[in-house]
Amino acid sequence: MTDDVTLSPTEAMDLARTALMRVGMAEAAAAALARATLDAEMAGKRPVGFLHLTDYLRSLVDGRITARAEPLITSPVPAIMKCNAMGGVAQHGFSLAHEELAAKARTFGIAVFSLHNSYTTGELGWYAARLAEEGLVALAATNGPALMAGAGGRQPVYCTNPLAFAAPLEDGRLLLVDQASSMAAFVDIREAAARGETIPDGWALDQDGEPTIDPFAAMQGALLAYGSTRGANIALMVEVLAAGLTGANWSLDAPDFQAGEATPGIGLFVLALSPQLFADDFPARLARQVERLSGEFGVHIPGLRRTERQRQAESAGIVLPRQLFDSISSFRRN
Template sequence: MPGDVTLSPAEAMDLARTALMRVGMAEAAATALARATLDAEMAGKRALGLQHLTDHLRGLIDGRIKGRAEPLITSPVPAIMKCDAMGGVAQHGFSLAHEELASKAKTFGLAAFTLHNSYTTGELGWYAARLAEKGLVALAATNGPALMAGAGGWQPVYCTNPLAFAAPLEAGRILLVDQASSAAAFVKIREAAARGETIPGNWALDQDGMPTTDPFAAMQGALLAFGGARGANIALMVEVLAAGLTGANWSLDAPDFQAGDTSPGAGLFVLALSPQLFTDDFATRLSAQVARLASDYSVHIPGIERVNRQREAESAGIVLPRQLFDSISSFRRN
């Protein structure tokens, strides 16, 4: 569209990294967050890409993110790694740990990584994908501030509490499932509000517990789980993994990620498994199975296009709305 700005991946990386460092984030953390943000953007997850970077930039200025935080990583037993993000970002802690986590999984067959005391984790699929790229099967779960009602309730008690699952295929491709427990991601409702659009009536409740198509009312009320009680039960399972096992804030106790000067204290749980120690020719067999599902049964296989989208962005560039480009650039000049 007229006025849009096209950047190469290197230019977009520099835009994000420089902006983060100019508002107080340490270089290593800025590099990790910029990398994860750019990966989400290039994979087509734009709501969690450079658009979401502005939340991090404002969070740094307001104090919700500690820009100089250095994650504390411990390993109480060989197959478990624990990380205290110290009020910083989860992407930094995971980037420091993921090589060792992958090595532990390949040695012991499985390894777990837990993280607490962080800002919201961004694109959850990014964590699982990085392990699948190393030949591992991965499951990830995360929570954050309460936005979604539980089964039978109408007040927010869970975050959107997503789950991500990734597995390696042949030729550098991966299977990647990344979905929220809510009927719609919070960022989609916020986008609708910004555009002055309505939302489907099964996405959210207003403050009185009534279904609403008004995104502003939805943001003051509660999101709804997908599939009713089934989705809410998944959110509860995620809450146990991401907050219970990690020691992070329960979603009910997590401060707002958009306001105030306190970190949400979100949690992240990642389980990595080495398929080579469970069965032979895993990637080959899975590749054949997903090809059969797609070609013979018209099944959509999530994650398959991720690599293609990233390669397309590498060649064609990353297109940003002028307003978003100017917003991020303004932080670089501060």
């Protein structure tokens, strides 16, 4: 549309970083969050790109994010890194630990990063992808405020509790799986509400625990797990990894990420593996298998186009709706 705003990646990064700093975020944290936002946008993950940035900006203003938080990182044993985000953002804590985490994984074959006391993590695949870009295999899990019903239940007890998995191919591409445990991401429900559209049957329950196609009723009720009990069981496993092992808030105890003054206090669990210590020539073997699956059997391999999309965005620019651009810019002027 002619009313859209096209920015270069550098301009888009500056838009995000400046807006975050204008509402009080420390420069290093703003840079980390701006990078994660830009990476998600360039990879085609728009709901967790600049659209989600407005949630961070409002939460900084309202006090749900501690603007000047400085993460505390400790290492109780060599292969484990623990981070207290101190009410800040997970992207900052992970960025501070990223280089050392990768080095530990290469040294020991395995390393774990756990984080708690954070605002929502944004694009979960971003954490796994950054490690895969350095030749590591990574698994990430995170939770958040309760939005989804558990197996047999009708009230929200888990967040959408996503899992992300990434592995490197020899040509620089990545296998990247990033999916919620719910039938749909909460941002998809919210977007449908904003557009005045209904949602598919089977996505959610209303406040009374009855099926609904009304996104507003869904946001007052509970999302449903994909695959029914199987998806809910995965959400429970994610809850144990992301909240139980990290010491973060259980989803039931996490404050709303859109309202109030308290941080959701959620958790992030990241496992990094050095494939070279497990199997010879892993990136080449995986690349051949991916080609076999996609070429001979028509299997969709998630994540392969991430690098291509990012390169396209480098040349074509970042296109933001005028309303979204103006909303973010208004924070820059405050």
